[in-house]
Amino acid sequence: MTPAQNPSGNRLTIDDWLQAGYAILAEDGIKTLKIERLCARLKVTKGSFYWHFDGMPSYRAALVEGWRNLRDEDRSQIEAIGELPPRERLAQMMTSLVSPRHWTLERAMREWARSDDTVADSVRAADRRVLAAVRTAFEDAGFDPDEADLRANATFAVGIGFLHLSGRVPDPGQAAQSERFLDLMLAR
Template identity: 65%
Template sequence: MTKGAGGSRKLSVDDWIEAGYALLANGGIEALKLDRLCGHLEVTKGSFYWHFTDMSAFRTALARAWAELRDRDRRGFGELSGLPPRDRLAAMMATLRGERQRALERAMREWARTDPAVADSVRAADQRVLAAVRTAFTDAGFDPDEAEMRASATFAAGIGFLHLSEAPAGPQLAHQQERFLDVMLGR
């Protein structure tokens, strides 16, 4: 965000997207209202309409930006390929532990229940995550069928951990996730 002539703030599309993330993470899809966005950023509706034709266009941009953010996060999984499989899986699970990430992930999954385009985005990102988790189990020595089953169970448990934890992720959740990995990597 920058100051323009006369001290007025000039917002970028990214500023609006960040505000949308904040509202979505704190209040779900119902919180994505033009008045709330403008209030959050302390600007007029004219600023919004400078960047977006309407709320539908904003929501489309928000979903697309989230998919790109998630893709960037998940591309980092490839950089983990040099780690032992257990460390790789622990690092992948840790991506959900951050408060903002956790809240936004939950909100996007809820939104996906009512919006087919968001659902497609979530599903595509999930498939990339499942592939990385499956590879970790294969690298741990499991045959393809067993790796697939364990990857699916690990992914489902990760989503469960995400939805069951209301408070910020703390040592107890981290410990539970570590214990879960011990079970999943056991034979």
């Protein structure tokens, strides 16, 4: 048996399966994440699914692992922008949250975390790392630790709110709103 091909004629990869799962999670939630729905979305048979995964438990574990890997990449990017001025750092972090690359995944994992403790732990760990970077940016902008903590929490919450208010696709107008919000949060 060989793995199925995607519409472009290339063999499906694990990432193809993961992206399909993240899309289903973001669109309709964990209860709709079924092998049949994944196969229909990718236009392949169940045999292709079982070529890559032993079953739904291993598939779900791969989804969580994919999330962790992306978050590790994010942490590296946050560290790489650590030398930028605080406002630029904050703008890049907010923009990345609703970027096409992250949009579906962020929404999917946050939705799933509402019903799965393992996923919730992963999301919380990722959030703590990002929140620490946001807090540091506010401290670097000259706010005392308590004020930086308050502003970081508010900024993080608004960023997640922008994510959920965006609907099924990212809203291009949110970039301007994010910029105005950062001006407000950095004002003294």
